[in-house]
Amino acid sequence: MTPGQMRAWRVDRPRPAAEHPLRPVREPIPEPASGELLVRVLACGVCRTDLHVSEGDLPVHRPHVVPGHEVVGEVAGGDVGTHRIGDRVGIPWLRSTCGRCRYCLRGDENLCPHSTYTGWDEDGGYAEYATFPAAFALPLPSGYSDAELAPLLCAGIIGYRALLRAEVPDGGVLGLYGFGGSAHLAAQVALARGARVHVMTRGETARRLALDLGAASAQGAYDAPPEPLNSAILFAPAGELVPTALAALDAGGTLAVAGIHLSDVPPLNYQQHLFRERQVRSVTANTRSDAHEFLGFANEHHLHVTTTAYGLDRADHALEDLSAGRFGGAAVLVP
Numbered sequence: 637m638t639p640g641q642m643r644a645w646r647v648d649r650p651r652p653a654a655e656h657p658l659r660p661v662r663e664p665i666p667e668p669a670s671g672e673l674l675v676r677v678l679a680c681g682v683c684r685t686d687l688h689v690s691e692g693d694l695p696v697h698r699p700h701v702v703p704g705h706e707v708v709g710e711v712a713g714g715d716v717g718t719h720r721i722g723d724r725v726g727i728p729w730l731r732s733t734c735g736r737c738r739y740c741l742r743g744d745e746n747l748c749p750h751s752t753y754t755g756w757d758e759d760g761g762y763a764e765y766a767t768f769p770a771a772f773a774l775p776l777p778s779g780y781s782d783a784e785l786a787p788l789l790c791a792g793i794i795g796y797r798a799l800l801r802a803e804v805p806d807g808g809v810l811g812l813y814g815f816g817g818s819a820h821l822a823a824q825v826a827l828a829r830g831a832r833v834h835v836m837t838r839g840e841t842a843r844r845l846a847l848d849l850g851a852a853s854a855q856g857a858y859d860a861p862p863e864p865l866n867s868a869i870l871f872a873p874a875g876e877l878v879p880t881a882l883a884a885l886d887a888g889g890t891l892a893v894a895g896i897h898l899s900d901v902p903p904l905n906y907q908q909h910l911f912r913e914r915q916v917r918s919v920t921a922n923t924r925s926d927a928h929e930f931l932g933f934a935n936e937h938h939l940h941v942t943t944t945a946y947g948l949d950r951a952d953h954a955l956e957d958l959s960a961g962r963f964g965g966a967a968v969l970v971p
Contacts, residue, residue, distance in 0.1 A: 640665055643971075644763030645951045646700045650692030653959035657690040658703075658762070658952045666759065668714030668767040675727060675768055680761035681706025681786035682946070682954045682967035683817065684873065685729070685896055689756055690955060693873075693897045697757045704761030704969070705729040705754035706789040707768075708782045717770045724782075726774035726789045726931075727766060729753050730921055746797075746921040753921070762951050764971050774927055777935035784941040787817045787966035788934055789927075794894055795822030795869075796930035797922045802867040802892040804831050811835075811865040813857060813881050814872030815842040816958075817966030818894060822869065823849055824939050825930075834861040836880075837872070838961065845942060845964040860884060869894055875901040878916065879909050887912040894919045943968045 641662050648659035668674045686703040688694045707727035711719050719725065733740050733748035740748050754760045754768065776785055795818040804810050807830050812819045815837040823833050827850045835846035835854040843854035853862050857877060864886035870877055870893045878901045881891050893916065904910060942965025946954040954967045 642764035643948060644702050644759075646702055647690050648700070650690060650696065652691055653687060653956040656952045656956070658955065660949070665765045666767045671715050671769055671771065672767045673711050673716060673719060673725065673770050673773060674713040675707065675709030675725065675766050676712045677707055677709050677761050677764055677766055677971055678724070679708045679782035679786040680704040680969045681790065681817065682951070682958055682969060683790050684958065685790070686755060687955055687958055688873075688897045691959075694756065698759070701755060702759035702761070702763050702766075703755040704763070705756075706786045706791065707754070707761035707766060708776065708785045708789070709761070709766065712765070714767065715770060719770060719773070724776055726776050726785065727754055727761060727768045728772070728774055728789045728793060728927060729755075730924065730927075731758060731772055732769055743923065743925070746923050751921070762948070762969060764948070772924065774931060777931050779935075779938055780941065783943050783945055783968045783970055786968045787821065787941055787943065788931065788939070791817035791966055792821040792934065792939070793922050793927045793930050794818055794919065796825060796933070797926045798822060798869045798871075798892045798894040798919045799825060800926070801890075801917050801919050802869050803890045804829075804867040806830060808832070808866035809834070809863055809886075811861050811868040811881065811884055813837065813868065813870045813877050815846050815854075815964075816871060819869070819871045820845060820849060820942055820965055821939055823851060825933060828937050834863070834865070836861065839964070841964045849940060865889055868892070871895065873897050873899060875899040878902070879904055882909040882914055882916060885914045887914070889914050891916045892919055893917070942966065945970050
């Protein structure tokens with residue numbers, strides 16, 4: 637490879653993962669702008685949002701973008717500020733906010749209308765190097781490998797935000813619909829805080845993982861849990877599961893929808909799905925405060941992170957395997 641160049645993957649043209657929407661490229665290592673770090677990628681998680689970007693479920697923000705926003709890297713240069721060359725940092729989904737709008741000023745920077753996102757608005761971590769604003773780079777907990785850390789940076793953080801939005805009461809009963817990279821981390825946080833967790837998901841491998849991690853039960857995605865739920869989180873991007881999850885809630889229960897994309901929701905029956913003060917809430921990105929809280933929790937409570945490793949040269953296969961549900965936990969690219 638020519639000095640000063642790197643390997644990366646770009647979205648050629650959004651289409652189903654089985655049709656290989658990613659294109660491998662060799663190109664110059666990016667130049668960091670003012671206030672940005674240059675980061676050598678050590679590991680990058682493969683998130684379902686990457687799938688939505690690559691398949692066209694999300695509108696194109698940057699044509700031919702490099703996906704990837706669960707990046708563990710080593711500071712290699714740029715405007716390092718308080719960082720040092722060689723520091724290990726995390727590059728998450730949230731890349732920037734304006735800091736001036738009413739949402740930012742009240743602490744809801746995840747709702748900033750001028751926010752930008754890694755691997756959607758700007759190039760991400762399916763590459764050997766990436767650039768990222770130093771002010772949004774995250775410190776990483778100790779005691780984890782690079783591959784284990786990667787899923788914490790979106791799957792873990794979003795799962796944590798979804799738990800907050802689901803308002804799980806102390807000692808409450810939580811249902812999780814879908815059990816991939818995010819859900820298997822959120823389950824552990826909920827269990828550590830005393831919740832009883834029931835998992836509804838497709839795939840025997842995912843159900844076995846749920847039970848191994850301490851779930852009270854694991855059954856099919858459309859099966860009823862063995863008891864009414866105080867709270868539920870929908871991780872699967874399947875709108876048809878919304879009525880199923882709402883019907884499983886006890887009176888006063890909350891359903892949080894954790895994904896950035898959801899297929900159409902069927903008509904709801906007021907009496908069956910919403911009456912008795914059941915509610916449904918969306919989850920929109922996260923704040924830096926959410927990220928710091930979750931990573932602090934991960935530093936104090938070691939989480940079991942289930943990963944499947946892929947070489948960077950197999951990023952397209954990792955995306956296809958994610959789409960087909962061929963692994964439990966999270967896939968991670970390791971350059």
